Amino acid sequence: MSTSVYPHSYYAASINDTRIRHSLQGDHTADICVVGAGFTGLSTALHLAERGFKVIVLEASRIGYGASGRNGGQIVHSYSRDMDFIERMYGKEVGNKMGAMAFEGAQVIRRIVSDYDIQCDLKPGGIFAACNNKQFDELQSKKALWESYGHTELSLLDKHQVPDYIGSQRYTGALLDHSSGHLHPLNLVLGEANAVESLGGMIFENSAVTRIEEGSQPTVHTANGSVRCNFVMVAGNAYLTGLLPEQEQKSMPCGTQVICTEPLSESQQKELLPHDNCVEDCNYLLDYYRLTGDGRLIYGGGVTYGAREPDKIESLIVPNMLKTFPQLKGTKVDYAWTGNFLLTLMRLPQFGRINGNIFYAQGYSGHGVTSTHLAGKIIGEAISGQAERFDVFAGLPQYPFPGGRTMRIPYTAMGAWYYTLRDKLGI
Structure with a gap:
């Protein structure tokens, strides 16, 4: 188009x-x-x-x-599949080679921003937030995995430490990546x-x-x-x-939905994200959020398969935002949009x-x-x-989706339903 x-x-x-x-x-x-x-x-x-x-x-x-x-504007390391999966599927040699590059993208961004003086509200620090104990166990494994590939700028946060970084009671623990960050994409x-x-x-x-x-x-x-x-x-x-x-x-285009609130007061910003980090949770259909340079909250999540645009983005995302931050009830949403990313099998x-x-x-x-x-x-x-x-x-290897273009959307949606159910049950 x-x-x-x-x-x-x-x-x-x-x-x-x-x-x-x-x-x-x-x-x-x-x-x-x-x-x-x-x-x-x-x-x-x-x-x-x-x-x-x-x-x-x-x-x-x-x-x-x-x-x-x-997009959500978050600098997130590695790939959508981590190195343990890559090693298991393609061997340790491939895993080592991809692992050696897994943390380089953020360095490229920071180098370009610095060399060309790009004003894009670049801020440090990103958090993976666990919604249940299983996910927190997985974050501990992620920390060990990433450290084995030389990425050591990580801190685990237990349930009692999370409120120092996120003003929500939703999480059982988190992993803080000090070299992550967020920006105006x-x-x-x-x-x-x-x-x-x-x-x-x-x-x-x-x-x-x-x-x-x-x-x-x-x-x-x-x-x-x-x-x-x-x-x-x-x-x-x-x-x-x-x-x-x-x-x-x-490949298959998929849509994600994003909202942006009105500007929040300084006290609201400090209550929600005291250290101004970006956050994504560990669910399969994850939520992600951060503060903008002018103090708004950007909150995104959800997936529509086949790049269909939902009729009412706010109705999909605002309930998730209020589940995370009930203190934002009544906050005005100034912007709502969707965009497509590309999923491979x-x-x-x-x-x-x-x-x-x-x-x-x-x-x-x-x-x-x-x-x-x-x-x-x-x-x-x-x-x-x-x-x-x-x-x-x-x-x-690059595989076509089973069933070709006709069946790839329902097959993927069924898989997403299965993993969403696992998230809800914490298994």
Whole structure:
């Protein structure tokens, strides 16, 4: 879908850069053509521009229009499947290699924010909150697992310590990750776009790609122009339609819903989140929340399979918010929006090449803020001739959903129902 209007979200209402870039007109040449101006595309473009490549980015709508500009804004380490799962499924060697990269995405974000002075309300600290004793046991195991991979900036919080960090009686314990954090994602992605342009890169909005002409020098076509290049990077993720049909069979767009309250008083902010950390709980269909730079509470959660947009977002999310923070009863909700992320069957990212010079990366399965930035760095390495780290991801099996496009939504919804029941029963 091509549109010059962002969804009505808190992020869109508080952006630092309101410019609209021109659409692609005429024929161009570049070293790299990146399809999609979200985190994956712009991280790739920026890392390549820093290496001296001539980069053109084509965006069907606006910079950050998809998940990159709508998400919860939380810097969460690792992948949607952790290293113990990866080791069990693919062997210790693969687990070690992926574990060595699992905490790098946050470093990439902080480096870019610092180097290019991006104003995106970056704040430190994130919390995983356990809703039952089983989940707290799992957090203790997560701490040991992550520490075995060298990530030691972690603190366990027991039931009596949690209220010092979260003003809720809902949790039995938590894991505080001091190197995690949160930010304004749309301002981050817009800042990254400015960084790309400062290095000579070109970004065209409202320039949906209609086809990719393969060859030794592929050509990327839009309605009114083309880009002939040496490499293509396809980074449309959940908003990619028709360009890579085989890859689309291996993933499913899913929606998540987010609300943002009116500004809260300083005393309310201190009561809810005394240390201004972001939080996500440990349920399968998890809740996540944080304070914005101007003192509002962003609260999100829920999943709609197949990227359907629910009629009334507030009716889905406000009851969860009040379950966590009953003291917010009567608080006005100023913004409510939804956005799509891309789920894979194994809940691990899918990287690959087509004919050696068309790259793709997709399917972060809810861990996109950090994984996309890591992806851009290692894709930049691969295009520059250092493909060892890219090949670790590209070597993971990529399975289509059982039953194809027709059955993947009901199958996944049934699985979600099962895990939600387990969450409620604490088993």
